Amino acid sequence: MxxxxxxxxxxxxxxxxxxxxxxxxxxxxxxxxxxxxxxxxxxxxxxxxxxxxxxxxxxxxxxxxxxxxxxxxxxxxxxxxxxxxxxxxxxxxxxxxxxxxxxxxxxxxxxxxxxxxxxxxxxxxPRFADLDDERGAVADLLRRAFAALPPLDAEIARLCLLEDVTYAEAAARLGLTEGAVRNRLSRARTRLRRSIDEQGTEDAP
CATH class of the missing domain: 1.10.1740.10 (RNA polymerase sigma factor, region 2, helix turn helix motif)
Known part of the structure; x- marks a missing residue:
């Protein structure tokens, strides 16, 4: 429908x-x-x-x-x-x-x-305090990219991308439908890639 x-x-x-x-x-x-x-x-x-x-x-x-x-x-x-x-x-x-x-x-x-x-x-x-300098820079890049997302999209991305939670589990935890999780995660991935690319360009010497 x-x-x-x-x-x-x-x-x-x-x-x-x-x-x-x-x-x-x-x-x-x-x-x-x-x-x-x-x-x-x-x-x-x-x-x-x-x-x-x-x-x-x-x-x-x-x-x-x-x-x-x-x-x-x-x-x-x-x-x-x-x-x-x-x-x-x-x-x-x-x-x-x-x-x-x-x-x-x-x-x-x-x-x-x-x-x-x-x-x-x-x-x-602090989630990345124990990382060495190189990994800490990557973690900082990810942190800023996640912070640029709407809170609900950031939580979906954290569950599905970082914690490897299934769509069904994420939907149950967040009170969403699986379709809503899929759609929001797709948008979040696009925004994360764009944000990371932009930050990488800004930080380049």
């Missing part, structure tokens, strides 16, 4: 659900039951109905617009993947979505707290 956006925006190429045969608006259960080419348009109607209240719930938990939007998108993606077997309360997907958003947001908040604790410890404990 194409990316889900908040508010009145629907998946790319998807129009609002319309069915002239229905006198009343279709229930969420009816929309999730649609198949084939009608499925994405029907799901887009669910996004339109529930995107804003879900964003409000996520924001109350995380107090970050970017994190709240990402959590809501992850919740809709989970609903899309599980739509054939999800059990709704009545005919509305909203209760299921709210529970999912709260669960994802709680994971993200715990991961944020663990990351902040790790960053505090890292500031108090």
């Amino acid at each position: 194409t990316g889900v956006l908040l508010g009145t925006h629907l998946p790319r190429g998807v129009t609002r659900w319309q069915d002239a045969a229905m006198a009343e608006p279709a229930s969420d259960a009816d929309l999730l039951a649609q198949a084939g080419r009608r499925a994405e348009a029907a799901f887009g109607e669910i996004v339109h109905r529930h995107g804003r209240p879900l964003y409000a719930v996520a924001y109350r938990w995380l107090e970050s617009p970017a994190d709240a939007e990402e959590i809501v998108q992850d919740a809709f993606l989970l609903l899309w993947r599980k739509r054939a077997r999800v059990v709704l309360v009545g005919d509305s997907a909203l209760p299921w979505l709210i529970v999912t958003v709260k669960h994802l947001a709680a994971n993200r908040r715990r991961a944020r707290m663990r990351r902040e604790q790790h960053e505090r410890r890292a500031r108090l404990e």
Whole structure:
């Protein structure tokens, strides 16, 4: 499924659900039951109905617009993947979505707290103090390159590149999806290479 956006925006190429045969608006259960080419348009109607209240719930938990939007998108993606077997309360997907958003947001908040604790410890404990001069110069180059990354991207890069943690393990620790870890790590690698190259050029005699 194409990316889900908040508010009145629907998946790319998807129009609002319309069915002239229905006198009343279709229930969420009816929309999730649609198949084939009608499925994405029907799901887009669910996004339109529930995107804003879900964003409000996520924001109350995380107090970050970017994190709240990402959590809501992850919740809709989970609903899309599980739509054939999800059990709704009545005919509305909203209760299921709210529970999912709260669960994802709680994971993200715990991961944020663990990351902040790790960053505090890292500031108090020199990580490269025992290296010789040559290795210390390389370590300093890496430290500066990592410091230039956004905190979450730096933590993903540290886990996956320095500690050799798998995507799945990093996602579980940080309260992200594996897809988010892959995308952020790809961007982090590009920025690290660019930063190291630029620093190497500046330090060259």
